[in-house]
Amino acid sequence: MAASFTCTVLLLLFHSAAGNPSVSTPLGVINGVTERVAFQENTYEVDKYLGIPFAKAPLGELRFKKPLPYGTFSEPYNATEDPPACPQYDSYNLGKPLGKRSEDCLFLNVYVPRQKPDEKSGHAVMVFIHGGGYAVGAGHMFESEVFASVGNVITVTINYRLGLLGFMDLDDGTSAGNFGLWDQRLALQWVNVNIESFGGVKDRVTVFGSSGGAVCTLLHMMYPPNKGLFRGAITQSGALVVPTAFQKNNKETAKHYARYLGCRYENQDDIFHCLKSATPENIIKVNSDVIAAGDMEAAMKLIISPTIDGEYVKKHPTDLYKLAESEPQSEIEFFRSLKLINGINGAEGALFIMMMGRPEDLDQLEITREQINNHHIPGAISQIYGADKKVPDSVKQLLIAEYTDWDSPDDPKRLREQVLRLNGDTYFNVPGIEMSRIHANASNVDSYVYNFIPQLHKRSLPTPAWVKKAVHGDEIAPLFGYNFAIYKDKTDLPPQWEYDLSRRMITYWTNFAKSGDPNKPVRSALPSLIWPKYSITSQQYMILDKEDSVSQFLYAREFAFWRNTLPALFREAEHAQPSTSEYGNQVDESCEKDGNCDGG
Template sequence: MKMIHLVLVGFCLSSAAAAKLGVVRTEGGLVEGLSVGTGLFRTVEEFKGIPFADVPRKWEKPEPHPGWDGVLTATEYRDRCLQVTLLQTKTLGSEDCLYLNIFVPHGKSVSSGLPVMVYLFGGAFLLGASNDVEVLGESLYDGKELADTGGVIVVTVNYRVGTLGFLSSGDERLPGNYGLWDQHAAISWVRRNIRAFGGHPDNITIFGQSAGAASVSFQMLSPYSRGLFRRAITQCGVALSPWALQKNPMATLTKIARKVSCYQTEEDAMLACLKTADPVKLTMAGKINTLNLFGKGPVLDLLELAPVIDGDFLPDHPSKLFHHAAQFDYLAGVNSMDGHIFAGIDVPSINSMKEATTAEQVRGLLAGLTKEKGDAAVSSAFNVYTVHWGLAPDPDIVKKTVADIETDFLFLVPTQIALQLHANNTSGARTYSYLFNMKTRIPGFPRWVEAEHAEDLQYLFGKPFSMPLVYFPRHRDLSGYMIAYWTNFAKTGDPSRGDNRVPVSWPPFSKYHQPYLIINNSMTKSSVSYDLRSFYVNYWTQTYSQLPAAGRIEEKESL
């Protein structure tokens, strides 16, 4: 007992003795965070709620923060940006929301020159925050474990979402992309100020998941990012994903205008009305209509608010902007069942123990996803995805096919195209591809379900270490592997090379050679594979893309 007491006292003393920055001078003023002991002579200093821009004006780019007097106590997360709740029933958050959080690891001496990793959260461009999803009192994006284990500074940032972040008229009157400008302002602030926190301004990696990953992709492709950061990681989303760009911004704007009683038929008058509308009502007007969620076309069609090609931040279609990304080292991948959650809404029978999924349901899903190409696309895609079924397919194989279709269409194929475009354009920067396929931890799903959308995040942010009672040793193994690969990449541009040991060497993806790493808890040399789902990637990128648009087919037939 006495020995345990001595160890605990020693631990407390060692944590207290560990180095800390204390009061830090930023461009806006002085800030002071909180030092948290993480081990023997190890602490993470947390600075929460530092403003990186002023309170944003409605549908305007962020402006520099005016600064403050005295020392800002940066120990609490600030409000998320005004948004709908997950159940879409009300709003939460504030317009005063452009804040970031910094996690700095220290040993016996104060850190300096550390690599920096800036995280952009996901949430369909509709919701989310830098401190999102509290689990047992801890934010999912708490950067402490990643910073401490990986030896990097972690920064998490807020940005505007929903109507206030992405409403657009599709032209210069209301250009949109305000959330992307917020992200850009945050990354720029980090570059200007991070040296004072012990970070290296020339070694910044931006990373994100889902809409946050697409955001990272857009930041890479924007001409405004030249020289701003060095590396980028996209997890389960890219700018080429079919949900990542608004298809008809003026139609979406008109729909939202009607919901806030802006009934003007003349566009300029309608826009003037919108600018005077209540922000909370505007935010609610941008919610997804949950009544349309089940059985009325794919979920994809309901995700209307997103970035736009504005001729400024995004001067052209993302596929034509990869020359801007050539300067950045790039690591990208998907989860093996990224599309399962969406497939379960579009075809609910796939998660039912009693109900079979029919070939007609598979055709119906494909019709919804490929409507721009018409009936010919449905038949051709159906033939590709059922070629392995046989005459009497196992019911589980049919159900898994539905999840595979949505994973490929929404996530995997666009990511493979982005990787290829990056590799084709790069001159010296490196490209890496992965597939995360750890079995799901979500109870109640069928046994064939592997890695669900967003399941990678708990491992990357070290939850198996910070909440050990709800995880097994295999989860800690996986978490250690992911943190090592991600932070090695942030340090050196090579996920296999750095301070953190990895189980398998990860070969780079190139113009003519497409290896990818399969990431789970039992990694061996066979975890390196090649040409990820190339049969399906080739179908979507070659056969499908060359099919004529539905309107052109009808035109031809009427002639």
């Protein structure tokens, strides 16, 4: 009898493993598919549930509205194929092709490893928010079979509305904006309600994202009603404290879309009705036509992003931090209550180098002294202080001096390196470190920082050969175990050290999801050193490279320059004497190159 019962159970288990998986959730039955994947001579099986709808299609009257829960399934739902991506013009060209696109795009994908969980209660869960400048990307591009299997965590990837359809904010009650953020939040709520059906634990959820996905993750960390939806986050190359990163609304951007669509745009009602009735294809065609025409100024006017909507984002994060210095702010307190890994890549500024010409020409790119003085330096000042900020000449001269290689100050190839530094410090390095300083500036905080620097075999974006460190987005491929189309060519695989790095990264990330500490519970793939917590005093961080190492004071000098020295100089500028240099716009012939004057 006992033997017969045992054989029956084993037979059922074998049938389940060999056939397609199925789970019963509060929403109904969901059918998936099992896939076998290999990584570093190990083979794994993972159950995939692809294209599960978590919200009603945002069509018709639901366009420019917060998402509504999808509801229950009247019959078993077959989650076996990639869902459509949200309407968009471009793609990363990193993962699998986007495939079909539709405004009915609010789907998520669940990857469940066929291994025993690390705890009896069930698997830790990681929800990935893709980047792409709030304009491109899709959850299914980031195939998570390897990540979920090697790390032994349930992994969820999601779609959210993009571009105008995801973030239009007219600031008048008709379109409150940040719909993409609300989509993401509804997906997190879906995970909270349903993930236990897949073997996950709703109290062991970590959110992680790269670039724009990292910014969204940080915004979720500063929305106190999210308490209980996740306990920690990993933010890759994203920060909130760039003053010009958020606008109060994007009415002007909406006006430009309406004009290109041939609509009346004299008042906001006209604009709203135009954009609400336009087909998604025609909205996206506005972008494609402007870009095809090579009109970068017009293209910049069409960029759209999260806004300070008064609900999800009540105040600019920079203002929140300043207010928190004098009185408690619930957003900052919630932010610090969550565990955080925050990271920056070695050559983030190369993202903007790539916009300076055709990829095949970037290896020979040269920057002149006039360009850095009259274009790049003023652009950086506008990014930090806003286009309307009056800039004293003394501030400009100090910036010119800071971003000059004084061994060869006019060498066009040295100057391009300075432009890379300038853009990296302005958009990523200083804001990124500031986010970690804000997070770590409290007691009993679990805060970690990394700097991802290796020059990989293949880059995520077209990158000139003279850029020797990891650029924006380079961490994605090793993090997901090189499980992307461009790595399927067996004749051009990454070197072994990259696969070793990949396993370490997956282990760090998933350890953090399991325990809140990247160092445990799994140690087998990690070096003997320990990734230390980041604090205001020690500022220790992990360098991720061919071989990992621990260092201190990442971008501390740059932080002090941009956040302390320059503001102080601005305050004192009205009392300062005029300052010029041979390397500024004006030349005082009585001064030497270093700015010291001979006269008394």
